[in-house]
Amino acid sequence: SQKIEQNSEALNIQEGKTATLTCNYTNYSPAYLQWYRQDPGRGPVFLLLIRENEKEKRKERLKVTFDTTLKQSLFHITASQPADSATYLCALANNAGNMLTFGGGTRLMVKP
Amino acid sequence: ETGVTQTPRHLVMGMTNKKSLKCEQHLGHNAMYWYKQSAKKPLELMFVYNFKEQTENNSVPSRFSPECPNSSHLFLHLHTLQPEDSALYLCASSQGELLKNEQFFGPGTRLTVL
Numbered sequence: 526s527q528k529i530e531q532n533s534e535a536l537n538i539q540e541g542k543t544a545t546l547t548c549n550y551t552n553y554s555p556a557y558l559q560w561y562r563q564d565p566g567r568g569p570v571f572l573l574l575i576r577e578n579e580k581e582k583r584k585e586r587l588k589v590t591f592d593t594t595l596k597q598s599l600f601h602i603t604a605s606q607p608a609d610s611a612t613y614l615c616a617l618a619n620n621a622g623n624m625l626t627f628g629g630g631t632r633l634m635v636k637p
Numbered sequence: 638e639t640g641v642t643q644t645p646r647h648l649v650m651g652m653t654n655k656k657s658l659k660c661e662q663h664l665g666h667n668a669m670y671w672y673k674q675s676a677k678k679p680l681e682l683m684f685v686y687n688f689k690e691q692t693e694n695n696s697v698p699s700r701f702s703p704e705c706p707n708s709s710h711l712f713l714h715l716h717t718l719q720p721e722d723s724a725l726y727l728c729a730s731s732q733g734e735l736l737k738n739e740q741f742f743g744p745g746t747r748l749t750v751l
Contacts, residue, residue: 529679557737568639568727568742569680614680618736623693625736627680 527553531615531628539636544605546631548598548615553626555617558591558598563612563630572613573600605635640664641743643728649749650718658713658746660728668731669711670740671703675724686711687735718750 530549538544548558556577561569575582575591575598582589588601602609612630641662650656662669671683685693686705700722702714711728725747729740 559739561740566744566747568641568729568745569740570639570742571739574739616680622735622737623685625682625740629677629679 527551527626529553529615529617529626529628531613531631533629533631535632535634537634537636538605540606542605544602544609544633544635546600546613546633548600548628550596550617553596553617554593554619556620557618558589559616559618559625560587560589560598560600561614561616563614569614602633605633607635607637609633610635639741639743641728641730641741643726643743643746645746646744647747647749649751650715651751652718652720654718655714655716657715658726658728658748660711660713660743662709662711662728662730662741662743664730664732664741666730666732666741667708668733668735669705669708670729670731670736671711671713672727672729672742673724674727674745680727682736684713685735692735715748718748720750723748723750 528551559574560572563569573589586603590599612632614630616627618625669686673681683697684703689705704712725745727745728743731740
């Protein structure tokens with residue numbers, strides 16, 4: 526069955542460092558991969574979308590990679606700040622447009 | 638604010654009650670969605686509407702009944718729920734191809750079933 530894995534343990538890093546979050550998937554051939562940020566008690570907020578034929582996407586301090594051979598996406602936040610502390614979710618969409626599957630999310634804590 | 642509002646923000650109901658969740662999007666999007674987020678479980682897609690027509694129902698029990706009177710409003714009618722249905726219910730909208738573009742989420746309704 527389709528499975529998306531994100532590190533369920535919190536990631537603790539020091540302010541100013543680069544945070545790297547991982548999204549691995551199995552039994553899936555996604556056409557699109559999205560990353561969202563979710564703060565406690567709030568809905569997810571869209572960050573970046575990357576297509577299967579794209580290797581890398583950047584937006585300000587954010588960078589996403591998509592390796593369809595490894596079945597993995599990496600999400601990087603450079604020069605991290607305490608305000609970046611949140612849960613980050615990856616989501617995979619198929620080409621048919623009838624399914625969007627979310628991972629369980631990884632909680633990021635950036636310490637000053 | 639994301640342009641998607643949900644009411645109520647919190648709801649406590651008994652298993653025999655009937656209640657409704659409401660979602661409104663002010664973004665002019667064609668698609669609207671209901672998601673369920675339970676503690677320690679990934680976000681689950683429940684229903685998909687495109688131009689007020691339901692396109693997907695991901696094996697959701699019939700005690701959850703969606704309604705989409707127009708492209709801007711989405712309801713989730715609840716009846717005879719179970720305690721395990723307690724969760725955060727999120728509404729989202731998007732423009733263009735279903736599920737392939739940026740989704741705008743509302744703040745959610747925190748539902749507790751006693």
